[in-house]
Amino acid sequence: MKFKIHRGTKEIGGSCVEVWTEKTRILLDFGMPLVEKNGKEFIFGKYKTLNSNELVEKGVLPKINGLYEISDSLIDGVIISHPHQDHYGLVNYISEDVHYYLGEASHKIIELNNLFTPQEIHLKNTHYFEKSKTFELGDISITPYWADHSAFDAYSFLVEAGGKSLFYSGDFRSHGRKAKAFYWFTHNAPKKVDYLLLEGTTISRSNKPFKTENEIEFELTDLFNQKEKINLIYTSGQNIDRLTSIYRACKRAGKIFVVDVYVAKILKELAKYSGIPYPSDDFKNLKVMYSYFTSRRLKNEGNEKVLYQFKNFKIAKEEISNQSENIVMIVRPSMQKDLDYIKGIENGNFIYSMWEGYLKKPSIMKFVKYLNNRKFTVHKIHTSGHADTRTLKKMVEAIKPKNIVPIHTFEGDKYKDIFNEPILELKDEEIVEI
Secondary structure, X not given: OEEEEEEOOOOOEOOEEEEEOOOOEEEEOOOOEOEOOOOOEOOHHHXXXXXXXXXXXXXXXXXXXXXXXXXXXXXXXXXXXXXXXXXXXXHHHOOOOOOEEEXXXXXXXXXXHHHHOOOOOOOOOEEEOOOOXXXXXXXXXXXXXXXXXXOOOEEEEEEEEOOEEEEEOOXXXXXXXXXXXXXXXXXXXXXXXXXXXXEOOOOOOOOOOOOOHHHHHHHHHHHHOOOOOOXXXXXXXXXXXXXXXXXXXXXXXXXXXXXXXXXXXXXXHHOOOOOOOOOEOOEXXXXXXXXXXXXXXXXXXXXXXXXXXXXXXXXXXXXXXXXXXXXXXXXXXXXXXXXXXXXXOOOOEEEEOOOHHHHHOHHHHHHHHHHHHOOOEEEEOOOOOOOOHHHHHHHHHHHOOOOEEEEOOOOHHHHHHOOOOOEOOOOOOOEEEO
């Protein structure tokens, strides 16, 4: 068995790993880059008019035979670890005949992104795997391990063939609401794999353990208990752990949790896979505000039925204004027009609950300035979606790999200072034979 990291040895995002034997070839993830080769932000818009051959020449797509066009050597399968675009965002360029293997909830999230964002990714030939159940592609065996991550449906993978083994960590952590999944893993991990491809997104950050989602919940509760203040929160609409923390904090503080149709639809669809709150008679303090731009987009694209799903749980902007001290609402920059129509909310709390690096984006800077002008107090309450150093060490201790390969990191050179195992620091496109 051989493997090659097409992208990810020296960067976070754009993950893509090819594994093959004489009979079978698979890909682990096919993500959109987050940065250009020069380190600047990757903006896909400037490449949208190029075809796959041109994108390969530009270095945006990796050169992989049998992936983009129909051929006798068509790749046997693309395995998607979780529904973050830096792990699946380039699949539109893959031949329609290629088969995909992913979690069912991951596929649902990708479809929802098509509904609410400009993304248009429609996967054909999909196969759903289940956690801890091994499946075969040719002479390669793949075992998915459920992972704690800020993505709802995330997995790591054990890949085996011909008595050789590789473990792909994907993105994971141990301080989220699925921390028990990582605890289970530490007692059931495959042992002494030949190569562990270990993500290191946060490897240069503080050695202190990261804040847990439970700690986030209680920090939010304390803030919500302040008198006569509306609480506006900017967080990812797909960070289900965070949305659950916010909902639980609202329950503790006796607040009404308000989401827009986008978040409402995500919660409703994913509630089929887990006992998370969603707008329904079972969660009476969860209401839906019909934001202007999302509602207009759904109507213009013929998706009014999505709007009708939540009409019984609607809260009008006037109602929010009249009881603002009881409201906790998810917001984002595109909702500024909606906030203009909500009166009497000055001097509220604005909670920024995302990676701080996004605060440098012009649209977010403009939004924060808008709220500052309305005399909002800004609070940063967040924790990483990725493993801290302690958790990275626990995975290594559980697996006891023969070699560790840095991936999904800008700082692979720091692994040797943290782990005692042999570190193989690769370059993109470098082939390793196991």
